[in-house]
Amino acid sequence: RVLVGTKVDETHANWVTAYNMLTGIRVSVSRTNAKIDRPLTDADFEAKQKSTFDIAGNELVPSAKYDFKFKDYAPWVFRHLRARFRLDPADYLMSLTGKYILSELGSPGKSGSFFYFSRDYKYIIKTIHHAEHKFLRKILKDYFKHVTENPNTLLSQFYGLHRVKMPYGKKIHFVVMNNLFPPHRDIHQTFDLKGSTIGRDYKEDDLDKNPRATLKDLNWLRRNRHLELGLQKKKLFLEQLQKDVRLLQRLQIMDYSLLVGIHDLQRGNEENLRDKTLRVFNPGGDNSREDPSSVLMRTPSKLENARKARELRQMVKSERPVPMGETSSRMPDELEHNQSRVGFVFNQDDGGFRATHEDNTPADEIYYLGVIDCLTHYGIIKKLENFWKGLSGDRDQISALPPHEYGERFINFISGITMSCEEAIRQCQERDAQ
Numbered sequence: 001r002v003l004v005g006t007k008v009d010e011t012h013a014n015w016v017t018a019y020n021m022l023t024g025i026r027v028s029v030s031r032t033n034a035k036i037d038r039p040l041t042d043a044d045f046e047a048k049q050k051s052t053f054d055i056a057g058n059e060l061v062p063s064a065k066y067d068f069k070f071k072d073y074a075p076w077v078f079r080h081l082r083a084r085f086r087l088d089p090a091d092y093l094m095s096l097t098g099k100y101i102l103s104e105l106g107s108p109g110k111s112g113s114f115f116y117f118s119r120d121y122k123y124i125i126k127t128i129h130h131a132e133h134k135f136l137r138k139i140l141k142d143y144f145k146h147v148t149e150n151p152n153t154l155l156s157q158f159y160g161l162h163r164v165k166m167p168y169g170k171k172i173h174f175v176v177m178n179n180l181f182p183p184h185r186d187i188h189q190t191f192d193l194k195g196s197t198i199g200r201d202y203k204e205d206d207l208d209k210n211p212r213a214t215l216k217d218l219n220w221l222r223r224n225r226h227l228e229l230g231l232q233k234k235k236l237f238l239e240q241l242q243k244d245v246r247l248l249q250r251l252q253i254m255d256y257s258l259l260v261g262i263h264d265l266q267r268g269n270e271e272n273l274r275d276k277t278l279r280v281f282n283p284g285g286d287n288s289r290e291d292p293s294s295v296l297m298r299t300p301s302k303l304e305n306a307r308k309a310r311e312l313r314q315m316v317k318s319e320r321p322v323p324m325g326e327t328s329s330r331m332p333d334e335l336e337h338n339q340s341r342v343g344f345v346f347n348q349d350d351g352g353f354r355a356t357h358e359d360n361t362p363a364d365e366i367y368y369l370g371v372i373d374c375l376t377h378y379g380i381i382k383k384l385e386n387f388w389k390g391l392s393g394d395r396d397q398i399s400a401l402p403p404h405e406y407g408e409r410f411i412n413f414i415s416g417i418t419m420s421c422e423e424a425i426r427q428c429q430e431r432d433a434q
């Protein structure tokens with residue numbers, strides 16, 4: 001991981017797409033938020049709302065810079081989900097508003113998905129495949145129920161599911177979700193852990209070039225690391241992880257991972273340029289074409305921001321969709337220190353979960369933890385696998401682990417890394433004695 005990415009401004013290749021995504025979100029979210037709250041119905045899970053944007057606009061849709069079509073899926077369900085995750089509706093819109101709207105990560109994974117950060121780094125927009133989109137709609141009710149019953153779930157928090165289509169362009173599906181990592185803290189090391197060793201190695205030689213790359217299972221093991229949580233925290237963490245994985249197993253999901261971001265309190269925020277610049281995480285690592293100076297932004301005065309925030313709130317209240325041009329291109333100070341994750345177990349220590357020694361004294365790291373990439377249905381993997389097998393002619397080369405086994409292996413690995421050396425040895429001895 002590197003601190004810099006690409007700011008999406010007018011000169012960026014994906015400017016129009018990003019702009020339309022945000023315009024669509026803003027209009028549809030403020031439309032739903034403007035209505036009086038009500039309980040969900042079954043129909044809400046199936047619902048979709050289509051809007052057509054153009055330069056002229058009409059009584060339902062404000063005029064936009066570009067022509068495009070936008071679809072909002074299950075708007076009421078996501079409104080309720082945002083409330084469950086305790087997002088303030090006005091803050092949500094604020095974050096997804098502005099001129100230098102987003103920064104793009106490009107396509108860090110193998111999947112071809114694009115990642116964008118909201119300018120305050122609270123939210124991530126991830127483009128997803130049509131299959132993932134259909135799958136999320138299918139499991140939405142189960143997901144909603146799970147989140148309701150497990151407010152401290154470690155699973156990705158989905159705040160919106162949308163589709164944008166430009167004239168002659170293809171349909172782009174995307175989700176809005178939580179950025180697991182805090183805007184105000186340097187993350188010194190990141191691991192993406194699946195509990196597998198095959199292909200789970202980031203080339204250590206490349207770390208010189210890219211010291212913040214996302215490391216994998218083998219890198220973790222090589223470092224002899226463990227998640228130090230102490231007894232109480234460990235129990236909380238593993239119990240929640242178990243519950244979350246049970247759901248993923250039941251829904252036939254696999255290929256997810258535990259994302260672990262580590263903030264080293266000794267090192268602090270030495271490299272955090274946050275007040276002057278917009279930071280971008282680059283999990284994929286190759287940042288060579290990006291220029292750090294392109295993300296410099298002016299920090300606005302507190303007064304300016306307070307005024308903008310007030311205006312926005314008023315617009316939201318008065319049921320008027322927030323027009324694009326009127327909103328500030330800058331970070332609203334008023335919201336910067338707004339702790340949106342207060343009250344959640346795994347965000348209790350400065351937005352994360354403080355490392356803790358066996359004797360329950362605090363250690364010098366803060367962990368930021370979550371289960372990500374959890375929209376891959378076993379069926380999709382199987383299809384891909386068959387496709388590759390067909391191409392390579394090698395029937396045995398790739399073998400996807402079924403969801404149940406995937407989950408068990410995942411849990412085993414993660415429980416394993418929460419053990420101290422002494423504990424691991426004790427367990428081994430007990431096993432041998434049996």
Ligand code: ATP
Nearest residue numbers: 109110111112113178179180181192214283372373
């Ligand atoms: P693949 O399917 O090849 O694994 P993908 O395109 O589905 O890739 P993800 O696995 O979802 O991508 O994410 C890729 C990387 O992006 C992660 O390893 C992590 O570094 C970063 N990332 C993803 N989601 C988040 C999040 N919610 N918060 C912070 N970082 C994230």
Ligand code: CA
Nearest residue numbers: 109255257373
């Ligand atoms: Ca992944």
Ligand code: CA
Nearest residue numbers: 109111373376
């Ligand atoms: Ca994926």
